[in-house]
Amino acid sequence: MCKTYFGEHQRLFWKTTCLCVCILCSVNCVGSRPIPAREGLTAILPCKFSDTSVQTPRIRWCTDSEEVFERKGAELYEGPGYEGRVDVPEDELHKGNCSLVLKNVRKSDEGIYKCYLLLRRAARSVSPEWSLIQSVELSVDVPKETPKKPTATDNARVDCVHPLVMAVPLLSCLLFSKETL
Ligand SMILES: *[C@@H]1O[C@H](CO)[C@@H](O)[C@H](O)[C@H]1NC(C)=O
Numbered sequence: 001m002c003k004t005y006f007g008e009h010q011r012l013f014w015k016t017t018c019l020c021v022c023i024l025c026s027v028n029c030v031g032s033r034p035i036p037a038r039e040g041l042t043a044i045l046p047c048k049f050s051d052t053s054v055q056t057p058r059i060r061w062c063t064d065s066e067e068v069f070e071r072k073g074a075e076l077y078e079g080p081g082y083e084g085r086v087d088v089p090e091d092e093l094h095k096g097n098c099s100l101v102l103k104n105v106r107k108s109d110e111g112i113y114k115c116y117l118l119l120r121r122a123a124r125s126v127s128p129e130w131s132l133i134q135s136v137e138l139s140v141d142v143p144k145e146t147p148k149k150p151t152a153t154d155n156a157r158v159d160c161v162h163p164l165v166m167a168v169p170l171l172s173c174l175l176f177s178k179e180t181l
Helices: 002-031 090-094 152-156 163-180
Strands: 035-038 043-045 058-062 067-072 075-078 100-102 111-119 129-141
Touching (some): 035 043
Antiparallel strands (some): 043 100, 058 067, 058 111, 067 075
16 A cells, blocks of 8 residues: 555656656757857847946956956957957947847857856955856858868757757656556
8 A cells, every 4th residue: 555655656756857857958948049140240149137237347258168258348358369359339238238249250159158247246255256147159150061060069059958868858757657547
């Protein structure tokens, strides 16, 4: 008797867990749709923040491996390889628009970009606190026809779960529900 009782509960537990994993996976993937861009043209990586009370917002765009752009008022920094190609216009930044303008897009620009806003330092903390505002993926389309190779695109999509990973919990959900019937 006891065994069946616990069995039922365990099944319910696993079914719920499976469902949650499936939902989380799909939300994660939908949220990280790559921004399409064409080689040689300009791409806008969207970003906005709501706290416009900051007098001089300090914004930083990075990839996982390097700093791309930083602005503090009129001062700006452009990362190596991005000189003359990146900007977050100062007037837009004051409106809470931290979108990165990336000119003359290159295939090598493909990847995940993260935007951070410097929060006012806490009275006693020494190190500045950067808060993540936005994470966007850029995918670059090369107009000329080139043979498709599994290169940067596959590595770039780190925060999107592979469909197969989603299929496993989905299958187990089906199996568990069949068992209960
Ligand atoms: C935000 O800034 C970008 C780049 O400057 C611009 O293209 C875009 O239209 C702006 N968005 C809004 C809502 O103002």
